[in-house]
Amino acid sequence: MNSTLERVWDELERRRDELSGLVADLVRRPSLLGQEAEAQAYVADYLRGVGLEPDVWDLSPSVLDLPNAGNSGVPFDGRPNVAAVLRGTGGGRSLVLNGHIDVVSPEPVEAWTHDPWGAGIVGNRMYGRGACDMKSGLAINLFLAKVFRDLGIDLKGDLILQSVIEEECTGNGALDASRRYPADAAIVTEPTDGDITQAHVGVIWFRVHITGRAAHAAVAPTGVNAIVKAVPIIQALQDLDRRMNEDRHPAFADLDHPINLNIGVIRGGDWPSSVPGACELHCRLSFYPGQTVEEIRREVEEAIQQAAAGDEWLSEHPPTVSYDGFQSAGSVVPKDAPPVQMLVSWHKKLRGNEPRFLARTGTNDMRYYNFLGIPACCYGPSGGNLHAADEWLDLDSLVPTAKVLAAFICDWCGLAD
Numbered sequence: 001m002n003s004t005l006e007r008v009w010d011e012l013e014r015r016r017d018e019l020s021g022l023v024a025d026l027v028r029r030p031s032l033l034g035q036e037a038e039a040q041a042y043v044a045d046y047l048r049g050v051g052l053e054p055d056v057w058d059l060s061p062s063v064l065d066l067p068n069a070g071n072s073g074v075p076f077d078g079r080p081n082v083a084a085v086l087r088g089t090g091g092g093r094s095l096v097l098n099g100h101i102d103v104v105s106p107e108p109v110e111a112w113t114h115d116p117w118g119a120g121i122v123g124n125r126m127y128g129r130g131a132c133d134m135k136s137g138l139a140i141n142l143f144l145a146k147v148f149r150d151l152g153i154d155l156k157g158d159l160i161l162q163s164v165i166e167e168e169c170t171g172n173g174a175l176d177a178s179r180r181y182p183a184d185a186a187i188v189t190e191p192t193d194g195d196i197t198q199a200h201v202g203v204i205w206f207r208v209h210i211t212g213r214a215a216h217a218a219v220a221p222t223g224v225n226a227i228v229k230a231v232p233i234i235q236a237l238q239d240l241d242r243r244m245n246e247d248r249h250p251a252f253a254d255l256d257h258p259i260n261l262n263i264g265v266i267r268g269g270d271w272p273s274s275v276p277g278a279c280e281l282h283c284r285l286s287f288y289p290g291q292t293v294e295e296i297r298r299e300v301e302e303a304i305q306q307a308a309a310g311d312e313w314l315s316e317h318p319p320t321v322s323y324d325g326f327q328s329a330g331s332v333v334p335k336d337a338p339p340v341q342m343l344v345s346w347h348k349k350l351r352g353n354e355p356r357f358l359a360r361t362g363t364n365d366m367r368y369y370n371f372l373g374i375p376a377c378c379y380g381p382s383g384g385n386l387h388a389a390d391e392w393l394d395l396d397s398l399v400p401t402a403k404v405l406a407a408f409i410c411d412w413c414g415l416a417d
């Protein structure tokens, strides 16, 4: 095994520019929600170039009925998931390398000093939306398959590559891919700066619809201002955030404020001289692994009901709650799970430090594998300004990350004789 690993590592060092070129090719194909087709076609072509037969499939609408699915509101047609299997010779453990193709909006673009779709390089940084989160990790996954093929290295277990949609809004892509390709372990190569994401929160999005009564502002007391009626609701939700942070999940014990309720959007009224008759809050709430979406929805609805009960108008015109986007529980993988331990040991051997176990206050796709009993964590490269202006990838982190993953793959899946 050692001589094979040396060959892979040398090849990765030698082909560093090819790997960063692959990241750039992906960054230059914008893949916002609903616009993933071109980037996914590129991924499928790349896999064909590796000599694999990519599985390119649109999600079925029935995915929306599964537990922990969410609804982005965008139909699935023409924006496929892509996967391919580097078939093992048999007798080894299988592994999923997963990455998401979707990126969040670069807006406001004026805040960028680089082209968000340009993949421009300055020093050891590549700039662009998705350069770090997570076209870097996705490129590493694809590139590793290519390098194994080019070197004629056969694994015993199957290596399954997945490029999925909707990580940033629902997780439906990984939800579907995890069920389609059972495996013995999974690594999501999100940018973790060489640490290991071991736990992450669940997330729901919800809307609160508040009804008032429209009137001319000149006779405002004859109306009911729906924006003003949102105030006690907002306070109740902030109280819920505070209460939820009083409990501490052990994996999150070191964090100050792991649970976050965010009032992300408020829409109400349309004219300064009209009392608004309607107001809507669009919110995001996280919660600890082990709690279910249904439990958290109940908590939200109860908090809103209680606030409404203290207000004469709202008690007679109770706000309603609806759900869209993320509707998924969180997950934890045990630190002593065999693939996690193996990843830690290769990281230490190659990079010389002990990786930290991260508990993330945002969600990621590893959960769907853990829900199925497939131990999964995140491990990936470094960078900054994720979901912000001038997102960048530390190009120097690509090859070291790929080397750890290559060693892990050989060890986990086994090398054919």
Ligand SMILES: [Zn+2]
Binding pocket: 100, 133, 134, 167, 190
């Ligand atoms: Zn990501």
